Every structure is written in structure tokens, then in C-alpha cells.
Amino acid sequence: MALPPIDPTDIDALLRRVLELSVPLHDAIAPFDEPGARYELDGAPGVAFFQRDAGDVIGHVSGSPSPMLMPPLDELRRRHLDLVGVDANVDNSHLPPLLLLCCYLADPDTSSKLGLDEIAGRRAARVRALDEEDGQHDPDLQPLDAALRAWVPLRAAHLPEAGDETWPAILELVFPTDRYSKYVPWEGTAGETAKVPGS
Numbered sequence: 437m438a439l440p441p442i443d444p445t446d447i448d449a450l451l452r453r454v455l456e457l458s459v460p461l462h463d464a465i466a467p468f469d470e471p472g473a474r475y476e477l478d479g480a481p482g483v484a485f486f487q488r489d490a491g492d493v494i495g496h497v498s499g500s501p502s503p504m505l506m507p508p509l510d511e512l513r514r515r516h517l518d519l520v521g522v523d524a525n526v527d528n529s530h531l532p533p534l535l536l537l538c539c540y541l542a543d544p545d546t547s548s549k550l551g552l553d554e555i556a557g558r559r560a561a562r563v564r565a566l567d568e569e570d571g572q573h574d575p576d577l578q579p580l581d582a583a584l585r586a587w588v589p590l591r592a593a594h595l596p597e598a599g600d601e602t603w604p605a606i607l608e609l610v611f612p613t614d615r616y617s618k619y620v621p622w623e624g625t626a627g628e629t630a631k632v633p634g635s
Contacts (some may be wrong), residue, residue: 444544451512453520453542458512458534462520463606464563465530472594473527477510478602479589481532481561482541485550486585488577496574497550501536509535527594530565533586533607540584571606574584580613 439456442449501509513531522528540546548552558627559582564575566585575583585608592598 441544442542447508450539450542451508454509454512454535454538455516457518457538457541458531459519461534461538461563462516462531465528465534465565468528468530468565469522469526470528471523471526473592474594475527475528475529475532475590475605476593477506477532477535477588478591478600481506481536481586481588483536484492484585484586485552485582486516486575486577487551487582489581490579492579494574501539505539509539509561529590529605531606532588532590533605534563537584537607538587540586542558550584552583555611559613561608562612564608564610566606566608568606571604575608575610577610578612582611582613583596583610 438551440454442453444450480500482497482498482500484496486496497533508533512535513527515530516531516535517526540550541552541556544553547556571585571587575585577583585606587604587606589602589604591600591602
């Protein structure tokens with residue numbers, strides 16, 4: 437059942453919707469739950485939408501979210517972890533990109549502009565965690581497949597020896613075309629399939 441529409445100008449409603457989308461997907465990034473870790477956002481994140489057309493050509497649009505969005509989105513990390521029952525001393529390096537992906541899905545204007553509302557509403561999704569090398573290349577898509585990718589530069593604040601070194605946590609939602617016609621319950625492992633919650 438679809439989630440009710442929200443006012444895109446209501447930031448609190450938008451953030452609640454992000455959590456409604458992200459919490460059911462946490463099992464996909466649970467392997468990155470790390471006791472004693474503390475990751476800090478350090479740099480400009482980015483999002484890219486890819487789609488392979490019927491002529492087998494990949495097109496994409498990309499950009500950075502508004503800097504005003506990142507502080508409240510960063511604050512959602514603890515709320516998300518509390519809702520999924522993770523201990524207070526646990527952080528997850530791939531939670532920031534998951535929240536950013538869900539923000540793009542939750543925002544009615546952005547989702548409609550990219551066509552994400554239609555795609556997420558009728559296709560199952562796969563969650564992929566990418567390393568830095570894979571994140572520099574287009575996703576492996578079949579004709580008419582689509583993917584939404586987010587990358588967030590992080591600094592491991594719990595590792596003093598890391599200094600100011602940053603690295604990107606990269607997560608991707610892949611929407612294959614007409615390969616999964618039924619609702620697939622989320623099983624919680626990266627790479628498994630599920631309908632985006634609320635679609």
C-alpha cells in the first residue's frame with residue numbers, strides 16, 4: 437500500500453518519511469554495523485540517477501543535495517539506529533548514503549522529476565554497497581533498468597591514526613525492469629530484492 441503524500445515544504449514530514457523508507461531497509465546494510473565506530477560526514481555528498489534505454493545507452497543525471505539538508509539528515513542517523521534496535525555505541529558507515537537515497541525517494545518533487553516515483557512504485561529494488569573503484573563506473577544495467585546511487589565522504593573519527601583521511605561510502609538502489617512482478621519481503625541481505633516500502 438502506498439504511503440500517503442506529504443508536503444514537500446514540510447521538512448519534519450520529509451524526515452519522517454525518510455525514516456519510514458530507511459528503517460525497513462536497514463538489514464541490507466546491517467553487515468556494516470560497527471560497535472565502537474563513529475563516522476563523521478566530511479565533504480560534499482552526491483547522488484546520481486542512471487537509466488539504460490531500449491537502445492542500450494546509459495544516461496544519467498547527478499548532483500549534490502542542498503547543504504541545508506545534510507545537518508538534519510545527519511541527525512536522523514541516531515533516530516534510525518534507535519528504531520532498528522542498534523546499541524548506542526554502534527555506527528554504520530553506509531547509513532548516511534542509505535538515508536540520502538531515501539530522501540530522494542521521499543521528496544515528491546525530486547522523485548517525480550527523475551521518474552523515481554513511477555519506477556519505485558512498480559519495480560523491486562536491489563541494494564548494492566560499492567567500493568570506491570566500482571563507484572567511479574556506471575552500474576551494470578540491462579536495457580530499461582534504472583539505478584539511484586549515493587556517495588557520502590566520511591572520516592573515521594574513532595580511528596585517531598586515520599587523521600583527516602576521508603573515503604566515500606557508496607550505496608546503490610538498482611531497479612530491474614519486469615524481473616520481479618510480485619512483492620518480495622525484505623530478507624535483509626545486501627543484494628536481495630524487495631519493494632521499496634510504501635510503493
